[in-house]
Every structure is written in structure tokens, then in C-alpha cells.
Amino acid sequence: MSADMLPLITKALGETVYMVVVSMIISSILGIPLGVLLHTTSKGQILECLPINRVVGAIVNAIRSIPFIILMVAIIPLTRLIVGSAIGTTAAMVPLVLASVPFIGRQVETSLREIPYGIVEAAQSMGATPLQIIRKVFLPEAMPNIVAQLTTVIISLIGESAMAGAIGGGGLGDLAIRYGYQRFRPDIMIATVIVLIIMVQIVQFAGNKLAKHLDKR
Amino acid sequence: MIDLSHIEKIYDSAAGPVHALKDISLHINKGEIYGIIGLSGAGKSTLVRCINLLERPTKGTVTIEGKDITAMNNSELREARKGIGMIFQHFNLLSTSTVFDNVAFPLQLSNTPKDKINSRVTELLDMVGLADKADQYPSQLSGGQKQRVGIARALASNPQILLCDEATSALDPQTTKSILQLIKDINRKLKLTVVVITHEMQVIKEICDKVAVIDKGVIAEQGDVLDVFITPQKPITKEFISVLLSNELPVDFRHIEIKDEPFEDSILLMRLTFIGETANDPIISSLVKKYDVSADLFFGSLDDIKGAPFGRLIIGLDGSQNDIHAAMDYLREQKVKMEVIGYVSRHASSHH
Numbered sequence: 001m002s003a004d005m006l007p008l009i010t011k012a013l014g015e016t017v018y019m020v021v022v023s024m025i026i027s028s029i030l031g032i033p034l035g036v037l038l039h040t041t042s043k044g045q046i047l048e049c050l051p052i053n054r055v056v057g058a059i060v061n062a063i064r065s066i067p068f069i070i071l072m073v074a075i076i077p078l079t080r081l082i083v084g085s086a087i088g089t090t091a092a093m094v095p096l097v098l099a100s101v102p103f104i105g106r107q108v109e110t111s112l113r114e115i116p117y118g119i120v121e122a123a124q125s126m127g128a129t130p131l132q133i134i135r136k137v138f139l140p141e142a143m144p145n146i147v148a149q150l151t152t153v154i155i156s157l158i159g160e161s162a163m164a165g166a167i168g169g170g171g172l173g174d175l176a177i178r179y180g181y182q183r184f185r186p187d188i189m190i191a192t193v194i195v196l197i198i199m200v201q202i203v204q205f206a207g208n209k210l211a212k213h214l215d216k217r
Numbered sequence: 218m219i220d221l222s223h224i225e226k227i228y229d230s231a232a233g234p235v236h237a238l239k240d241i242s243l244h245i246n247k248g249e250i251y252g253i254i255g256l257s258g259a260g261k262s263t264l265v266r267c268i269n270l271l272e273r274p275t276k277g278t279v280t281i282e283g284k285d286i287t288a289m290n291n292s293e294l295r296e297a298r299k300g301i302g303m304i305f306q307h308f309n310l311l312s313t314s315t316v317f318d319n320v321a322f323p324l325q326l327s328n329t330p331k332d333k334i335n336s337r338v339t340e341l342l343d344m345v346g347l348a349d350k351a352d353q354y355p356s357q358l359s360g361g362q363k364q365r366v367g368i369a370r371a372l373a374s375n376p377q378i379l380l381c382d383e384a385t386s387a388l389d390p391q392t393t394k395s396i397l398q399l400i401k402d403i404n405r406k407l408k409l410t411v412v413v414i415t416h417e418m419q420v421i422k423e424i425c426d427k428v429a430v431i432d433k434g435v436i437a438e439q440g441d442v443l444d445v446f447i448t449p450q451k452p453i454t455k456e457f458i459s460v461l462l463s464n465e466l467p468v469d470f471r472h473i474e475i476k477d478e479p480f481e482d483s484i485l486l487m488r489l490t491f492i493g494e495t496a497n498d499p500i501i502s503s504l505v506k507k508y509d510v511s512a513d514l515f516f517g518s519l520d521d522i523k524g525a526p527f528g529r530l531i532i533g534l535d536g537s538q539n540d541i542h543a544a545m546d547y548l549r550e551q552k553v554k555m556e557v558i559g560y561v562s563r564h565a566s567s568h569h
Contacts, residue, residue: 122309125269125302126323126374127295136322140313216354217312 008175009191015089016171016199019161023093024154027100031153032146034060034101035108036134046120046130060102068099068160072167092169096160104153111145112138144215151207155200162196172196218410219245219268219378224277226263226434237263238274239434245427247377250404250411252425252442254457257416260434265382265414269301270294282377299327302371306383308363310355316342316366317351323373341369345399361392368399372407379403381413385420397423418457422446422522430454443522447490447554466558467515467531475559483560484513484533485541490554491528500551501532508544510536535563 038060040046041053066074072095076086079094115138123137139146162173172192180189226238237260245251255261266272267279270286278287286297310319320341324334342348345365355363364384371379381400385393401424404411413425421428421442429439430453437451446462449455455464465471470486479485491500501512516531534541548555 116307116309118305118307118309119311121271122303122305122370123322123326124271125298125380126326126370127298128326129295132326136325137311141311143313214313216314217356 005188005191008179008188009172009195012170012172012175012192013195015169016158016161016173019089019093019096019164019169019171020154020157023096023100023157023161024150026093026097027104027153027157028150030097031101031104032108032139034105035112036138038105038109039112039138040130040134044117046124046133060105063098063102064106068095069163071095071099072164087168089170092161092164092167092171096157096164099160100153100157103156104150107149107153108142108146111142111149114145115141144211144217147207147214148211151204151211154203154207158196158199158203218247218249218282219243219251219412220278220280221264221267222278222280224264224267224274224279226260226267226272227275237434238267241277241431241434241436243429243436243439245410245412247410248404248408249427250401250413250425252413252415252421252428253431254415254418254421254428255431256453259431261414261416261431262382264431265380265412268378268380268412269298269303299323299374300376301378301380302374302376303380303382304364304367304371304384306386308355308360308367308387310363310366310370312355315352315354316347316358319355319366320369320373322370327374337373338369341372344372344403345369359392360388361396364388364392364396365399368396368403372403377410379409379411381411381415383414383416386415386417393420394423400424418461422461422520424523426523430457443492443525443527446522446527447492462518462520462529469565470515470561473561473565475561477559479538479560480562482563484535484563486515486531486533486558486561487545488556488558489530489532489548490556491526491530492552492554493525494552500548500553501530504544504547507547508536509540510534510544531558533561533563 034056038053038056041049043050063071075095075098079091080086082094083091085091119137119141120133123133128136161169161171162176165171165174165177168174172195176189176192179185180192221241221243224238224241225236228235228237241264253261253264263272267274270279274287278285280286281297281301284297286294289297311322314322317338320338321334324337329337338351339348342351345368347362347365347369350358350362355366358366367384379400384400385396388396397420400411400413403409413420415421425442427440428442428445430437430445430451432451432453438445438449438454445454446458449458475486476483501514504510505512511534513533513535514530515533518529520527520529534544536544545555
């Protein structure tokens, strides 16, 4: 192991964590309501509105069908508009968020769909408003599932953030390609991979623990 | 109290419109336990959901304490629903909330202050006998305990009406009894109007004052439970009752000829139904004393319907035609329901 490796990896790890954490927070803030919207406007649901449901669903599907590496390049003008630059760690977060929001939306929608309609009906029979049903029935009841699914989203974000590294986003992926591949440093390549594996393990472990803790069924 | 007037419900389904409820009118009095019985698919669950508009009738009005709730806007309807508690076959509790929080749920919806919630929930859990389960989750409870939580939750906002949608159908007979007892108790204690949906005549018999039999979306028959039990009019009602009160003849008479006219060595087989006080009167012995007939007892049962004794006998009258007719006239004068089965051979019964 060479002396330069540790600071390189530490810095790259910091960038990856920054990209993943911030993108994840923004994606959740946008994606969870999107999932709620997708579910509650569907047929027979509390805010049934099929036109909205179909349009939003189509947009979600469209974004989800674009491979991340293409999405990243395709939206460079949008990234520039939002961040002011298309290069750098912060700029990399725009495609990361854009890819994760519909992903989270669909995942949350699936979780909500698993809640027996009877519970919703019970809340309605007690005079709950749609907003109360969302806040006090849908989200708490689906939370164990949502946590498990957000764990999956974090893990795919870790993977995508490595790709974002290729367009100057920094992070572990960038390090692995620039040093490990282009400068023939297999030690750095291996170290990066090990760090990524450990990261994913920790995220999965923590996610499982939390989901299990929340699950009272 | 509850008035359903000309309720129609039509669903759109892939196979075309389904007429689930057809011109249903019901009147439910305050403090009454009103049973609605029907087979699955008869429309009873749809009907009970029309009372709190979980299902909106296609036509017709629902009036509760003089207020037409079908004419209300959403927020008025939500307010009205707070006066109508509901319990369900599958309990529908929040799986991620404790027993306490489940019961507190309706109170939180109306932003009740915390200390009030605490005292109210404690009181309710005490009433349903679950004071020690406050911190448990529904998954840790038995079916009967879950339904008790359901009942406590339904009563939290002091409703005037309790709707029970197949509330005991997922429970074993023992637990069913205790839940029905609880419903009966709160009906008395809180002067609650209760609507019970079920497919089991046992439930109707146990707690209901009135019953409506619903079949293929229409009310086939309705009235006082006792009347419906004793003089059911429609085949569907008879079928429901036969589950509890077998109309089968004693085994000796099942495979022999029953004639409308008397013949040599025949006896007249009849079924007698005694209700209320008369069930305790010695009608048969006075019959035999007063008239020159003998009465053989072939079958007897004593049951009770919501506390009222309810006895059934199958007897064979033997004697001259005049005496038999006089005896029948006597029986008609008593508060006994008499049903002539027919004439059978005196030797039909092996032990006579």
C-alpha cells in the first residue's frame, strides 16, 4: 500500500458519502410524496383521479427507462441550469436525484398498495380527512416497507454515484477509474472495491435492522 | 334514528352494471340492536356501508337523527361519521400502533388534548377488559382481543350508533359469545343503537331485537326477531332459521307416509312452538286432562331468543276425530303456535 492511497480514498469516500446522502435526502423528500400521489390517485383510492395518475405514471416510467449513464449526459443542460456547472460533485447530484425520485415513487407506491384497504376504510369511518389518512395511516403502516425499499435505493445510488464520477463528480468511482484503471494502480482499484462493498454491507445491515424494528406485524 | 329510504346501489363491473341493492327501506329505532342477515353476496356489507356512506348509494337517502347525510358535503359528512362507530370482520387495526394508540386514533383525528385522550383511552380499555394490554401491538393479541380493541376504538368519540360488519365472523364460537355479550352490554349501558351485519342466525338470535333478511339485494323479510323466528315467511328466512332450529321430523317419521286425512290406527302429528311465558305453562298436561286424547311426545327442545324462552315440541294426538279437533281448538286459544304435520300410523314409532 502506498502512502498516497489513504488520503485519496478518504477524500473519495467523503465525496461519495456526500453525493449519496444529499441526493438521498432530496430524492426522498420528492419521491415519497410522489409515491403517495401515485397510490392515492389510483382507481378506488381516497383521492382517485385517473388523469393525474396516468400522466404522472407515464413520466415516471419514461425517466425510469433511461439508463443512468445516458440520463446523466442527456440532462447536462438542465444540470447546468440548476447548479451552474455540469462538472463536479454537486452537479453529479442532479442526475442522481432525477433518477432516484421516480424509483422511490414506485417503491413507495408498492408499499402503500400492500396496506389492506380495510384499515383505510376504518379511518374513513372515523371521519379522517385524506391528509390524515396519508399521515396517520398510509405512511406509518408502510414505514417498515418503505425503509427496506429506501435501503435498496441507497445502494443503487452508491452504484450510480460511481458512474457520476466518470463525468467529473469525484468520489470512489472516479478514483477507481482514474487511478485504478487509467494509471494502472490495481491496489487502488481493489481498495476502492473493498470500501464500496463495506459501504453497501453497512447500509443493508442498518436498513434491515431499522425495518425490522419498525415492523410490528 | 336511522332511516334508509329507497336505497339503490349499482356498481359498474367488467361484466356490466351490478344491481347490488334494490329499493331498500329500513327504519332503525334508537337504542335498538338491529340485525341484517344475508348470504355472502346478498348485499349486506354494501348496505351497512351505506349507513355511514363508505359506499354512496346510487339512489335514495340516508337520514340519521333527522339529518340527511346523503346531502352533506365532505366535511359535514366527516363530522357526522364521528357519531357513528364501526367495527369490522378483520378488525382493521393499525399494525404499527399499540393498543393504546389504536384506541386513541379517532381522538387524535379531532385534535383532542393529550390528557383527555389518556383518560378516555384508559376508561375504554378498562371497559373492554384490556387495561393490561395498552402497550402491546395488535399482532400480539388474539382475535377476540383485537375485536375488543376495535370496539374500544369505535366508541372513543362517544358515537350514538355502532355498526358491526361481520364483527364475529372471524372468531371462534366461544369468543363470538363474549364479543356479542360485550356488544349487548354497551348497547344497554350507553343506550347505543347497534346495527349488526351477519350471515349467522346465531348472532341474530343472541342479541338482536329486530332483524331484516336480505337476499339478492332486496329485503326479503323484516320484523321482531321473535316473530321472524316463529313465523318465518320466506324460504330464505326458513333456511337461516333451520340452521338453528331443525325442522326435520324425528327419525321414526322421516321415511313413512304422512297423510292429510285420518286413517285406521292413525295419530295426528303436530309441531308446537311456545314463546315467552307460555313456554313454562303445562299446556300438554291440561290438554290431556281436558279432552279425551292422548299426547305422545316425540321431540322437544327449549332454547332462548334474546333471553325469552322458546320451546318446540312434536306431539302425536290420539283419539276420536271430535276430541282431536276440540283439542286443536284449545291449543289455538293458547299462546302457542300450532303447525299440523299430518296423520301417521300409530305404529310408526318403534318405541310406541
